[in-house]
Every structure is written in C-alpha cells, then in structure tokens.
Amino acid sequence: MAEHLSADHNTESWALELLALGDEEKMTPKQIAILQAAVDVFAEKGYASAATSEIAQKAGVAEGTIFRYYKTKKDLLLSIVGPTMSKLLAPFVIRNFGNLLDRSFDSYEDFLHALIRNRLDFARKNFKILQILIQEIPFHPSLRNQFMEDIVSKVFERISAHVEHFKQKGEILDVPAPALIRFTVSATIGYIMTRLLLQPDREWNDEEEIELLIRFIMHGIAADPK
Secondary structure (H helix, E strand, O other): HHHHHHOOHHHHHHHHHHHHHHHOOOOOOOHHHHHHHHHHHHHHHHHOOOOOOHHHHOOOOOOHHHHHHHOOOHHHHHHHHHHHHHHHHHHHHHHHHHHHHOOOOOHHHHHHHHHHHHHHHHHHOOHHHHHHHHHHHHHHHHHHHHHHHHHHHHHHHHHHHHHHHHHOOOOOOOOOOHHHHHHHHHHHHHHHHHHHHHHHOOOHHHHHHHHHHHHHHHHOOOOOOO
C-alpha cells in the first residue's frame, strides 16, 4: 500500500507537522525516525503483524532503542494514534473543514460536491495514518472513544447546521439530521475507501464517480417512474 501512496504523502512531513503542533514534548531525531518507520510498518502490516525489529531496522536504530522511548509495542502504537488524532488529525479535520463549513452553498448538491472533494484530498494526503486508525480503532476502545471525542463530535455539529439549513429550504427530507449525516458520510467513506484502499490500481475518473455518488445520495437508485 505504501507504494501507491508515496507520491501523495511523505511521512517525514507528517512527523514534522506533529512536532510543530505540540511543543510540550521534544522528540529526538531517533524518536522521529522510529515514529516514521512505525507509521510505514503499521500501515503496511497492521499492528498485530508488525515487529519492533522491522521498525528498528527501517528506522536505522537498534531494537532496544525503541524500548528506551516506548515500553511496549502498544505504547508505540498509542504514541502515534493518540497524538495524531488530538494534535494532527483533529486540527486538520477542523482546519480543512473550517473553510468548507463556514461557506454558504446554493444547494445541498453544491455542499456535497465540496465535501466529497475535500475529504478525498484529505484522505490521499494522510492515508497511512488513516489506514492505521481504520485497522486499530475496532480493537482499542480507548482509541475509539478518543476518535469520537476529538473528531466526530467536533465535525458533527457543524455539518448539522448545513443539513438543517437545507431541510428548512425543503431541498432534503425532513428527517433527523443524524440519519441524513450517517447516510451521506457512509456513502462518502465507502467511495474513498474503495478508491484508495480496495482498488487503488483501477483507473478512476473521480469527477464522474463523485457526480454519480451525489446522484445516489440525492435520488437513490430507483429508476424514474414512467
């Protein structure tokens, strides 16, 4: 998977931005190298199959050096995922979403266009970290709870305001906003995961796919009655 993503995102820039967001804990060059290597190995093999010896080799350090900084492999995972969500991904989500969610749109379809393109671009640039989250959140309740608190809850309220606006305009069904958001988010995530994770080598026409996705969200898959 790393081969497919190398052109879109390099881990070093992620590590440097993470450092810039949190000055309370200074990292050594070796620690940065360990985190960079761990991101690559965890993303490629998953936490359970990743070996600290392989992470050490990729980082160019002795395996014992890892355990000077992190007591266990799980501590290493949490040092990536926890700060990434609270210091990097959460601010990225809010910052990238900020301009989008502060804008006004003429229609819900226009909002969906901007939303889907925004999230696809975000996923491309941060896919290794997102892949680790996807792999590990189901098996670590503390990560799941942190993800809900740091990201989902902060974004949900702002998307809800747009949904309520277009409900009042009569453009979308008058059903609870959480249901509308779940449907929209599920369809969008399904497309992005298929695009980047399940079929990354397929030749994609993103504009056509996004148009089709929006048509499904807005009108379903039923044929027009004759």
